[in-house]
Amino acid sequence: MYRIFIVEDDDKIAGILKETLDKYGYEVGRAQRFHDIKNEGMQWKPDLILLDINLPRFDGFYWCRQIRTCSNVPIIFLSARTGDMDQVMAIENGGDDYLTKPFHLDVVLAKIKGALRRAYGEYAQAPSARDEWELNGLRLDRSKNSLVYTDNRVELTKNETLLLDCLAAKFGSIVSREELLEALWDDVDFVDDNTLTVNVTRVRRKLEELGLPGVIETVRGQGYRLSTKWGNPDHE
Structure with a gap:
């Protein structure tokens, strides 16, 4: 039974x-301490979090960042904000998906099922020889969602790990946006194409933190690929 933690200050919603989630067999908890969402949520040990943006004291973006300091649990934002920038900020701050209010409960359930399948079920990364791979000194540990280069480490979200793993599986070849969307979100009909762009930007930023700019190349009109040049002394 999956545990879902709802962070929503509107009692009706x-x-x-x-x-609805009780009816479908989920174990559901609701946030009570809106000044202490991180600790309350982590004590509850959820498998997924539904997170509103407009909350007392601090907004959902803040709490998502706080949760990401200690957990990669899937986080789906629920918000009345419909602007593209809000969705970008949700992903930038560590969210995995975004739903606007008012929402259809069938869509909420589909999003939840998809996120749980990717994180823990049939689409989760199975133990294999590729749980940890290395390319030109860059090492990705899929089981820990971490990336290491020259003794420097950055932590990744689940989707960032999936994205980098998909590109590495076709090292040097183009991976289409459609392939990446299907790998990261099985319910692609409900995913804004801009969400993929934001995730690519986040992975690029983390690679830059490791001293590896330009590793992910954009191939206009086709998709993305990992450059074959990084780690090469002649690469400028």
Whole structure:
């Protein structure tokens, strides 16, 4: 039984979500301490978090960043904000998906099922020889969602790990945006194409933190690929 933690200060919306998820067999908890979402949520040990943006004290972006300091649990934002920038900020701050209010409960359930399958179920990364791979000194540990280069380490979200793993599996070859969307989100009909762009930007930024700019190349109109040049002394 998967555990879902709802962070929503509107009692009516939270109640509807809880009632629906209870009906489908999930174990559901609701946030009570809106000044202490991180600790309350982690004590509850959820498998997925539904997170509103407009909250008392601090907004959902803040709490998502706080949760990401200690957990890669899937986080789906729920918000009345419909602007593209809000969705970009949700992904930038560590969210995995975004739903706008008012929402259809069928869509919420589809998003939840998809996120749980990717994280823990049939689409989760199975133990294999590729759980940890190395390319030109760059090492990705899929089991820990971490990336290491020259003794420097950065932590990745689940989707960032999947993205980098897909590109590495076709090292030097182009991976289409469609392939990446299907790998990261099985329910692609509900995914804004801009969400993929944001995830690519985040992975690029983390590679730059390791001293590896330009590793992910954009092939206009086709997709992305990993450059074959990094780690090469002649690469400028």
